[in-house]
Amino acid sequence: MHIEFTDEQEQFRKVVRDFAETAIAPHAEAWDRDHTFPVEVVREMGELGLFGLPFPEEYEGGGADLTTLCIAIEEIARVDQSMAITLEAGVGLGASPIFRFGTEEQRQRWLPDLCAGRALGGFGLTEPEAGSDAGGTRTRAVLDDATGELVVNGEKAFITNSGTPLTSLVTVTARTDTPGSEGPPEISAVVIPSGTPGFAVAPPYRKMGWHASDTRGLSFADVRVPADHILGERGRGFANFLAILDEGRIAIAALAVGVIQACLDESVAYAKERQAFGRAIGSYQATAFRCADLAVMAETARLLTYQAAWLRDTGQPYTHAAAMAKLHATEAAVTATRHATQVFGGYGFMDETLVSRHYRDAKILEIGEGTSEVQRLVISRGLGLPLER
Known part of the structure; x- marks a missing residue:
């Protein structure tokens, strides 16, 4: 198979490469050394349209395809993996679940800021005791019939873009089945806005690499969110x-x-x-x-x-x-x-x-x-x- 990019994609590659070499490359070693998350540069990536690339224009997206997003990620990764994973996770884990599975109201509420790079979202799947075995999720979201709210309790680990100054939300997988029920666990996805009472973000991990990327553990202690914060069909989160x-x-x-x-x-x-x-x-x-x-x-x-x-x-x-x-x-x-x-x-x-x-x-x-x-x-x-x- 011969891979051939369009003229527009090749022009886009040049734009992203120029940005990577002028705005990222000269500073990447210092960010790595000092474990600095460069907020302003991430905002500039948003202004360039990178975080909205594969989403429709009605949500402030670029209306491009996955191939074009991959071109952008490839070019940024050449000079700095931390900024490349910030982009990849911001699009793939932060915004994509909302676009793919959210209601129109949820899309209108959260996607524009995520697409424009004014905000970042994370996705909490991994837990201290559930990594590749994500079906072993222990985090729970229980409906409080009296208030109509979901009450979330549990922990997540190794979550990218979860504690930056730009982070506005984290979508987490949580069990929504009745405790003690038989059969496979019912796992749903729940959007939890940053700053919600009971939602605690741990200090950044000390990592071998990706020092300029934000990675943290999360904990939820009686976190309450409206029931309409379930993302997609209940039980289909995993x-x-x-x-x-x-x-x-x-x-x-x-x-x-x-x-x-x-x-x-x-x-x-x-x-x-x-x-x-x-x-x-x-x-x-x-x-x-x-x-x-x-x-x-x-x-x-x-x-x-x-x-x-x-x-x-x-x-x-x-x-x-x-x-x-x-x-x-x-x-x-x-x-x-x-x-x-x-x-x-x-x-x-x-x-x-x-x-x-x-x-x-x-x-x-x-x-x-x-x-x-x-x-x-x-x-x-x-x-x-x-x-x-």
Whole structure:
């Protein structure tokens, strides 16, 4: 399959690349070092229209497709993964569930600010005891018949964009079945606005990477929200979120493509410049072959990613393709950062280098929005294998 972008998409790529190289790249190392979430730059990303790309214009969106969003994420990821995941999560986890499953009233209430980048939303699925086993959710939302409100109690862990100055809401999965009832748990999605009494946001985690991205734990102690804050059909919260993850996996793959491309670009440039034994290190096969491998990784990851995006944009089944793209691109990104760090040698071990930051940041790509093991499970089931459930 030949991937060909439209002229409009290529022009858009240039705009985003220019923004990334002028507004993000010069400051990314300092943000990483100081663990700074750059609020003003995120607002500028909103003004550029990035957070509203795949949503209709009536909600202040851009009316674009997933492919165009992936282009933006790829270009930003080349210079900084933290800002790329801020965009990816803001669109895929913050705004998409409301657009996909919300009522028109909910869309009108929350989407315009999310699309314009005036606000950010998070999605709380993972809990301290429920990660890939998200069906093990313990957070509960119980209807108080006297007030008509939902009362939410529980905890969430590792939630992106959940405690920034721009965060306006978090959508959480919660059990809405009767305690003690038999059968599979009934899990619904509930929108909880920031600042709601009883909703506590923990301090940012100390992380190996993504230092400029906001990631926190959340807790809910008798949090009360109106019953109309249930998002989508009651009992469909977990299933709906899995559908959201299919799109998110393609976007994470695009982020990984940007990382691999950066590793290739940085390694080739350094291999031409760095001298050893009187010659550029790129003249030695050990280095040249690493660069060749990086080129193959970038090409294969890009093809799988944009094929999956094309399937989604053209209304074809894409769950299997999304899992393949996410699995291959993220694992290739981890390998690519290791190769690039080796090319740079001692300099690659220094935190101020881009390849060092990408090396630390990349590991989470194999974990977030579905681990590599989960992707292999999805792919295996797509092959018709009789796996246990």
